[in-house]
Amino acid sequence: MNILVTGGAGYIGSHTVRALIAGEHRVIVLDNLSRGHTAAARGALLVRGDTSDTGLLAELFKKHKIEAVMHFAASSQVGESVREPSGYYHNNVVKGLALLDAMVQAGVPYLVFSSTAAVYGEPEEVPISEEHPTLPTNPYGATKLALESAMRWYGDAYGLRFTSLRYFNAAGADPAGDIGEDHTPETHLIPLVLQVALGNRPHLEVFGSDYPTPDGTCVRDYIHVNDLAAAHVLALDKMASGARSNIYNLGNGSGYSVLEVIKAAEEVTAKPVKVKYGARRPGDPAVLVAGSQKIRDELGWEPCFAGLHTIVDTAWRWHLGHPAGYEERNER
CATH class of the missing domain: 3.40.50.720 (NAD(P)-binding Rossmann-like Domain)
Structure with missing residues (x-):
């Protein structure tokens, strides 16, 4: 088509x-x-x-x-x-x-x-x-x-x-490592965590530590x-x-807190991620986890990259190869 x-x-x-x-x-x-x-x-x-x-x-x-x-x-x-x-x-x-x-x-x-x-x-x-x-x-x-x-x-x-x-x-990036996530400004958790691991940011700001979740941070799928x-x-x-x-x-149907994502990134990168806590971000629900059975049943969709460590690993490969994002950033 x-x-x-x-x-x-x-x-x-x-x-x-x-x-x-x-x-x-x-x-x-x-x-x-x-x-x-x-x-x-x-x-x-x-x-x-x-x-x-x-x-x-x-x-x-x-x-x-x-x-x-x-x-x-x-x-x-x-x-x-x-x-x-x-x-x-x-x-x-x-x-x-x-x-x-x-x-x-x-x-x-x-x-x-x-x-x-x-x-x-x-x-x-x-x-x-x-x-x-x-x-x-x-x-x-x-x-x-x-x-x-x-x-x-x-x-x-x-x-x-x-x-x-x-x-x-x-989240994540194509396993080929040539395309990935590059936003200006970056607001998504996994690339922010990996930028800290790369040394491109001094620390990660965690928005809220008092949510009604097991560790007080937001849970996402x-x-x-x-x-x-x-x-x-x-x-x-x-x-x-x-x-x-x-x-x-x-979604994958599994929820991970901000702190669990940080831990997974530290394990994938073998680097520490410094954290500072800030106020809650306006408009953020405490927990969002998908029920995706409908698309599985009707379209036969199944995730191929279901594990958090796998997702973080593909993102890490992109960021290692593109620590400053896409090369043409200043040409736009």
Whole structure:
């Protein structure tokens, strides 16, 4: 298929681009490179642009005979979303609607959407299933949920078929070691821990030590980025074979605290990680663990990188080879 991947030069998008190319799909990446990296999108045609540019979208859909879209382009930092909700509603909702409109106008029938466990808010039960109430505690989760709602109505009115994948904590890197996680600023736990192990940071700040968890730190479900990528390909293949629109959680079903992640990183790297404790971060639930049985049953998805040490090890290999991230950082 001919597939447009928005945000395909970013972390999860680039790994999914690689999976699509391996599956012999033709991939066109649309990325404004505000947070993506040209080197991450190697193997695909990279177009620098924004999903708000409806003229560009129409041109790409027509020129490349696009048959499906995978939508990763979004703002995705919880704390930032609390401080700057306007930007999150603009980037994630307004621009998302522009993409949906362009797809409808061009007759592009399939959308795989990068969503988040943040749509659930504070869990009422763990693991969290897709039937759990959606009560986000931060604008990031609220904006993702808003676009999910729009996709459902667009499906009813215009026939758009979508799969929304609600990730828990994406982590790790392709075992080849040439693409990985590089954000500016970095806010994700595993790369922050590994930057301390590399000596690039003096210490790790742990946000909160008084959560109602066994060691007082947040508990999260970490899923390898390649397992996320595989789920995107499965979801697209299923829709192309006639499946209806659907929503799936993606996680390993195991929760690890911040301190457990630090310990695993120290064991993988054989280096100490200095920690300092700070206040809780606004909008952070205490525990988020996925119930992913639905996608296992319906799409046959199974994680290949299930263990925390395995996930950390792949990330460590990326960071060892790219201690300053992608080389073209200053060329954007």
